[in-house]
Amino acid sequence: MTFAQSSPSALTVDLYELTMMQAYHLNGVEGLSTFDLFVRRLPAGRDFLLVAGLAIVLERIEELRFSASDLEYLESLGQFRGDFLDRLEHLRFSGDVAAVPEGTVAFAGEPILRVTAPIIEAQFLETVIMNLIHLQTLIASKAARVVLAADGRGLVDFGLRRTHGTESGLYGARASRIAGFDATSNVEAGNRFGIPVAGTMAHSYVQALDDEAEAFRSFVEIYPETVLLVDTYDTMRGVDRVIKLADELGDDFRVRAIRLDSGDLLALAAETREKLDAAGLERVQIFASGNLDEFGVRELVQTGAPIDSFGIGTRLGTSEDAPNLDIVYKLAQLDDRPLLKLSTDKGTLPGIKQVWRERDGDGVPVKDTLGLADEDLPGVPLLKTVMEGGRRLPGWNEGLDTARDRAAAELRRLPAAMRSLETGFDPYPVMVSERLRALRDELASKA
Amino acid sequence: MTFAQSSPSALTVDLYELTMMQAYHLNGVEGLSTFDLFVRRLPAGRDFLLVAGLAIVLERIEELRFSASDLEYLESLGQFRGDFLDRLEHLRFSGDVAAVPEGTVAFAGEPILRVTAPIIEAQFLETVIMNLIHLQTLIASKAARVVLAADGRGLVDFGLRRTHGTESGLYGARASRIAGFDATSNVEAGNRFGIPVAGTMAHSYVQALDDEAEAFRSFVEIYPETVLLVDTYDTMRGVDRVIKLADELGDDFRVRAIRLDSGDLLALAAETREKLDAAGLERVQIFASGNLDEFGVRELVQTGAPIDSFGIGTRLGTSEDAPNLDIVYKLAQLDDRPLLKLSTDKGTLPGIKQVWRERDGDGVPVKDTLGLADEDLPGVPLLKTVMEGGRRLPGWNEGLDTARDRAAAELRRLPAAMRSLETGFDPYPVMVSERLRALRDELASKA
Helix, strand or coil: CCCCCCCCCCCCCEHHHHHHHHHHHHHCCCCEEEEEEEECCCCCCCCCEECCCHHHHHHHHHHCCCCHHHHHHHHHCCCCCHHHHHHHHCCCCCCEEEECCCCCEECCCCCCEEEEEEHHHHHHCHHHHHHHHHHHHHHHHHHHHHHHHHCCCEEEECCHHHCCCHHHHHHHHHHHHHHCCCEECEHHHHHHHCCCECCCCCHHHHHHCCCHHHHHHHHHHHCCCCEEECCCCCHHHHHHHHHHHHHHHHHHCCCCEEEECCCCHHHHHHHHHHHHHHCCCCCCEEEECCCCCHHHHHHHHHCCCCCCEEEECHHHHCCCCCCCCCEEEEEEEECCEECCCCCCCCCCCCCCEEEEEEECCCCCEEEEEEEECCCCCCCEECCEEEEECCEECCCCCCCHHHHHHHHHHHHHCCCHHHHCCCCCCCCCCEEECHHHHHHHHHHHHHC | CCCCCCCCCCCCCEHHHHHHHHHHHHHCCCCEEEEEEEECCCCCCCCCEECCCHHHHHHHHHHCCCCHHHHHHHHHCCCCCHHHHHHHHCCCCCCEEEECCCCCEECCCCCCEEEEEEHHHHHHCHHHHHHHHHHHHHHHHHHHHHHHHHCCCEEEECHHHHCCCHHHHHHHHHHHHHHCCCEECEHHHHHHHCCCECCCCCHHHHHHCCCHHHHHHHHHHHCCCCEEECCCCCHHHHHHHHHHHHHHHHHHCCCCEEEECCCCHHHHHHHHHHHHHHCCCCCCEEEECCCCCHHHHHHHHHCCCCCCEEEECHHHHCCCCCCCCCEEEEEEEECCEECCCCCCCCCCCCCCEEEEEEECCCCCEEEEEEEECCCCCCCEECCEEEEECCEECCCCCCCHHHHHHHHHHHHHCCCHHHHCCCCCCCCCCEEECHHHHHHHHHHHHHC
């Protein structure tokens, strides 16, 4: 492994963006365009999104640059002309970005990011903006459900080994941290984003030592406050060995927790708690992992399993029940011309838009309205200008903790119906303003 | 975007690998270990895996290196000692790897990769080996089903915009190419792996021009053999405009295909084909996309939709129906000591193992047997030694085409029951040799 940060090449783009860009270039289509990024429909069983990924996208936009070898490859394809490749060589993003800040709750159909830039630049960014916001919003939205289910218990991201690639593990750790996770097992995520890292031990350590008791003893000597994994051979015998070690070490025994990783976690946790308490080890906590998602966590919490913290891996890291969002990036305006698309079931709303959110006296959202940006509608606008002229505005270089605090406040004020893991009968109301609706109808009739 | 290849840092690892490594180091656990990588159970609805990812993993293993800043970060965590960090600074992989070659069909429980190395090195590689083989085997296995369903029609990977990160898009393109896809929209995948790149146009291009006819005309001027997207406003009117353009251009009209991206693809393809043929445009093909997976493709193929090629995106790129595999990496031997783990539903088989595959006269696999590597069992061994002493063996630097040819041969010789998209009543027989079973029972009784 080399040390370079994983940063995609400028060629991380669908070919048609480049062929369209050349066509704009050659045909003199040079207008100022506005594209909207939004999720068309929520996945089954979901009733809100937790937006994430903005800071990473802004960083990428600022770094946009084609290398000499990128351009050589494009030339080798035989469909790009010299003057277009020259233009790519100097391509930098010079436009504006408005976005819903990370950690904000959002709904289907609402623009969560809006790019206004010369069309050649805005078109180029489609693939990478979609990809990076999709991943992080997907994982943050799933992680938010786990946070709600855990109801205050500790949560550690264990996803890295089965996420879709290592970049997904890195950004997944970031997204779950925003949603409220306490820590991650991913060391690079700790290094890159300052997320607390956590880890226990694996079965291989227990197997590699002569016996389980020796494995525990030798590990605790090095890491006195560690978490001991007890299910390599027989869970309850493993617990007994931890208790025996506590007896031997007396005051030097400072093990923080026991980890259960297989079997009936409710029954094992109850039995483990009983044994630990009977041995005077009330302060030793129980950590559980193994195929958990928000439903598994909720069941354990609601049945009163004495579990203090959960490790959540694959089912979060791959968003197992809903591994993708129907996210799209659509042209809505070119110069002063609002535009729309009518494709069956895939129509769009024209014009430069804003989303206004109304809240009740407790700050709980009650209604969102999609309108044209120059309207004056009730509520607070969700899309904030975060980048102008290709540069982030001061204040939009926010740290992960800011986004995390925002998410915590959003989840506290979530409408009651959305706090459960099931979707309600009444979806959250997202309205379209009269002016926007009229504009859409007018354009549709002319298409 | 910068130009660095996306290469994960050596910190792309779960923290517990590093804490265990330090414990091995301090406790003198320095034996030669063997770890097996295998998929415990296949996802519901699947009956085989198509193995992929090996070349990428071998590259990473050879490049393994902790940078000064990696080590500084680890030091800052306050749990690693100086002599251990010194050891990490010089850590290189010095061991052996045996693996099932890319493009081979494999089944649950079979080791697809086996690492034999000093335990500190083999333990370190757990996270990254699991992550990279998981992703590519996941996508190759899904793509193989699409290839079977397409029954010879063209296939283009359109996944990048909604894969889990850009690295996943890159390796997903590679995996689907191995499985038999013809091309990808991902330009970086073309650059890195030599995969043919393909792309058409997006709705934004049609919207950005004054009208659809003008959009088609201007695009064809630049790309005479392009594919025209006809559903921005009304699909059949779009087709009419293509036919009109053909009329105008006469012999200069060389458009390769029409692309349908929404609506009832069967009905629209039939109507489009009819119109094109009536206009003497028999050679213009039909390309279809939009939420397709193996089931969608099969339905279109079986109902005789006149579609020549398919673009397959999100449902393949996120392996929507089965977004993860139950892949694990387990310690099986330390020096001369075979080891096992008994955790409920997560037990393992001990010892250094091999998989033998028996085939019938037509080369169709009929039975696999898992045994100890020094046994002499019927069939051909699947695990090949690909790396020794930390270096790839000559011949194991194979190109993508070799893996792709292997996959094509494997899919041609797939047992009939597995050619359908449904799982059969009788799973493929994977047996355990008598000696291996006896060893397991003996160790289990002593644990």
